[in-house]
Amino acid sequence: MALGAGTLGAATSQAEPLKIGIIESLSGSQTSTGRLYARAVKYGVDRINAAGGFNGEPVQVTEYDNAGGASEAADKFRQAVADGVNIIIQGASSAIAGQLTEDVRKHNLRNPGKEMIFMNLGGEAMELTGDKCQFYHFRFTTTAPMRITALVNAMKKSDALGSKAYAINQNYSWGKDVQAAVEAAASEGGYEVVGEVLHDVNKIQDFAPFVARIKSAEPDTVFTGNWSNDLLLLMKATGDAGLDVTFATTFLDQPGNIANAGQTALGHYIANNYDNAATPTNEFPEAYKAATGAYPIFVEGHSTFALGQLQEALSTLDFKGGDINVTDIALALENSVYQSPLGPISVRKEDHQTIRPVVVSKVVKGAKYPADGTDMGFETVEVIPGEKAIYPVQDSCQMKRPNA
Missing domain, CATH: 3.40.50.2300 (Response regulator)
Incomplete structure (x- = not known):
């Protein structure tokens, strides 16, 4: 050998x-x-x-x-x-x-x-x-514009968007990008942004005060780029308050979110790069x-x-x-x-x-690919082709090419 x-x-x-x-x-x-x-x-x-x-x-x-x-x-x-x-x-x-x-x-x-x-x-x-x-x-x-544009387009077609939106996001580059994207898509989506908040990242233990602010604004849809505990605790606080809103999310498919959120997650939307249910x-x-x-x-x-x-x-x-x-x-x-x-x-x-294509899905019971060992999972609403999801090159990008 x-x-x-x-x-x-x-x-x-x-x-x-x-x-x-x-x-x-x-x-x-x-x-x-x-x-x-x-x-x-x-x-x-x-x-x-x-x-x-x-x-x-x-x-x-x-x-x-x-x-x-x-x-x-x-x-x-x-x-x-x-x-x-x-x-x-x-x-x-x-x-x-x-x-x-x-x-x-x-x-x-x-x-x-x-x-x-x-x-x-x-x-x-x-x-x-x-x-x-x-x-x-x-x-x-x-990126945030690709996800938010896809959410807005698909939810509007499904008559799930409404006319009033709220944005709650983590206070760092990603959260700010999502907030800006929600604002930018308002005209196309036909909604008014009735409230916005940026909060500390993974430091909030009780989202009840934030939910109270959301409730007073009376939105139809809550956009959030939150992930991990910030998404879970926000959704739970919303469910505990009995607030009837639809969440438009970006990371709801992170492992554990569906199991931890339980019934609160049903009917909420996500825009992502991939969904098993979307494969033909x-x-x-x-x-x-x-x-x-x-x-x-x-x-x-x-x-x-x-x-x-x-x-x-x-x-x-x-x-x-x-x-x-x-x-x-x-x-x-x-x-x-x-x-x-x-x-x-x-x-x-x-x-x-x-x-790239962006997949918009919503949480349903009896999904073909259950999440987190539950009876819930993601059902594909629409696959947005890449050319419809993309946005213009940012002016700040001045790429230097080899030998240029």
């Missing part, structure tokens, strides 16, 4: 493997989400390797635990550089995404010919494709379950599609076993189109925001 391994090493020593580093929240408060990202990435890489790998070698994947912090992510980025990683992937936190995209930008400026790509699977802050946009950053998820043939969720032991949930669907898009890009390149040219991979990603089960996903060259 030792001789065989040595012979194999000699035979493959001339081929340079593509190295991917997952710099994710694998411990701490965001562990559950970070693990989902990691599982989806590994599923996608396994598919690439099953198809022959890249550059004559299997694609290599290494996990780096950022423990949910930006400074820890910066440390892990330096380790990934030392390990020769070509592509870093991260999703759980816009703050960490902001740190990593800047780390990548600085590294690439200082190390021409040894560039790295950042595949952002979940950082949705507008600034990442705004004043922080850069050529080697690609966002493979939605169910082929993808069944294949994912066969490989991983579970159906894709929360962030796993769109993260798998990102790796599928990378595979599409790699299929157009041939480095003949020689050095990995990351700039060529980035250029191939720019021109890639991935045919996901929900529709095509492409990359807008001006800011590297993916143009």
